[in-house]
Amino acid sequence: MYAWTLHQPQRAEQNPLQKMDIPVPSCGKRDLKVNISACGVCHTDLHIVEGELDLPVLPLVPGHQIVGLVAEVGEQVRRFSLGDRVGIAWLNQTCGACEYCQRERENLCPEAQFTGYHVNGGFAEAIVIDERYVYAIPDNYDDFQAAPLLCAGIVGFRALRVAGVQPGERVGLYGFGASAHLAIQVLTHWNCETYVFSRGSHHRKLAQKLGAVWTGQAGNRPPKPLHRAIIYAPAGWIMVEALKDVAPGGVVTSGGIHMSPIPQFPYSLLWEERCLNSVAHATRTDGEDFMAIAAARTMITEVEIFPCDEINQVLVLLKESKLKAAAVLKVKA
Numbered sequence: 001m002y003a004w005t006l007h008q009p010q011r012a013e014q015n016p017l018q019k020m021d022i023p024v025p026s027c028g029k030r031d032l033k034v035n036i037s038a039c040g041v042c043h044t045d046l047h048i049v050e051g052e053l054d055l056p057v058l059p060l061v062p063g064h065q066i067v068g069l070v071a072e073v074g075e076q077v078r079r080f081s082l083g084d085r086v087g088i089a090w091l092n093q094t095c096g097a098c099e100y101c102q103r104e105r106e107n108l109c110p111e112a113q114f115t116g117y118h119v120n121g122g123f124a125e126a127i128v129i130d131e132r133y134v135y136a137i138p139d140n141y142d143d144f145q146a147a148p149l150l151c152a153g154i155v156g157f158r159a160l161r162v163a164g165v166q167p168g169e170r171v172g173l174y175g176f177g178a179s180a181h182l183a184i185q186v187l188t189h190w191n192c193e194t195y196v197f198s199r200g201s202h203h204r205k206l207a208q209k210l211g212a213v214w215t216g217q218a219g220n221r222p223p224k225p226l227h228r229a230i231i232y233a234p235a236g237w238i239m240v241e242a243l244k245d246v247a248p249g250g251v252v253t254s255g256g257i258h259m260s261p262i263p264q265f266p267y268s269l270l271w272e273e274r275c276l277n278s279v280a281h282a283t284r285t286d287g288e289d290f291m292a293i294a295a296a297r298t299m300i301t302e303v304e305i306f307p308c309d310e311i312n313q314v315l316v317l318l319k320e321s322k323l324k325a326a327a328v329l330k331v332k333a
């Protein structure tokens with residue numbers, strides 16, 4: 001099968017991924033083989049390709065927002081059948097035995113394996129994965145619209161959960177990219193009032209269209225103090241600005257993997273039980289709960305579709321912030 005493979009981390013401009021013919025993986029007892037039709041491209045893929053994350057295995061096929069059809073099932077597979085349309089996300093395997101796995105925090109499992117990082121991912125014609133880490137894709141999305149749900153959607157949703165968002169609350173979203181534009185639709189579903197902070201006027205317009213009650217830029221004060229603030233932009237100074245925006249007892253959550261250093265700030269900003277925290281990956285429960293909301297309420301997912309052969313160019317566009325929407329690769333010709 002064809003796979004777009006990384007042999008050595010390189011800058012995106014140097015065409016780091018090569019199209020190769022590699023063996024089709026074989027299916028274990030609890031595994032599905034999925035023929036891939038679409039795979040989203042995420043900032044984490046760019047970090048992997050450029051070597052900003054330590055790479056456990058090379059050569060490697062990146063990609064972790066995968067949609068496709070079940071083409072083969074292992075003998076102990078129970079949840080899925082041949083021909084089912086399924087989705088595969090970042091969390092690929094966990095140990096099931098450590099204290100994190102036992103306490104519903106499997107996203108923190110030290111043995112966790114991630115799709116397109118520890119094991120080959122979705123920039124390929126097929127993938128084999130344990131069925132327990134696979135999601136059903138709701139019928140109200142085509143393959144391309146469904147792809148961003150699997151990382152931007154699920155991880156963005158976990159940020160709402162870690163921030164402790166309750167129905168009807170006032171919630172600030174700082175940065176309005178792929179995660180935030182799905183998170184706002186969950187917040188609307190929960191009857192929350194959403195306040196969106198973004199530098200881009202295009203993003204602020206989209207936020208208004210998706211239900212924001214107020215838009216501005218980080219550093220502007222919202223008209224009312226917020227209950228929760230979620231930072232999707234990788235800028236540490238915004239954490240401090242968001243602390244100024246939350247009411248006593250409010251929570252400020254960082255939803256990103258990377259962030260520039262957080263500047264020093266006076267204790268008075270944290271006083272009155274304000275809280276700072278962060279999100280790492282997501283559990284399968286987060287994924288299932290988010291997909292249930294996505295099934296009940298059709299979310300608008302803005303995508304730009306590219307042939308898989310253009311993956312290297314897409315990574316450059318992503319790096320230079322030149323994409324109009326979330327990039328999704330059309331894998332099946």
Ligand SMILES: [Zn+2]
Pocket residue numbers: 042043044045064090151152
């Ligand atoms: Zn991702």
Ligand SMILES: [Zn+2]
Pocket residue numbers: 094095096097098099100101106109110111112
């Ligand atoms: Zn574990």
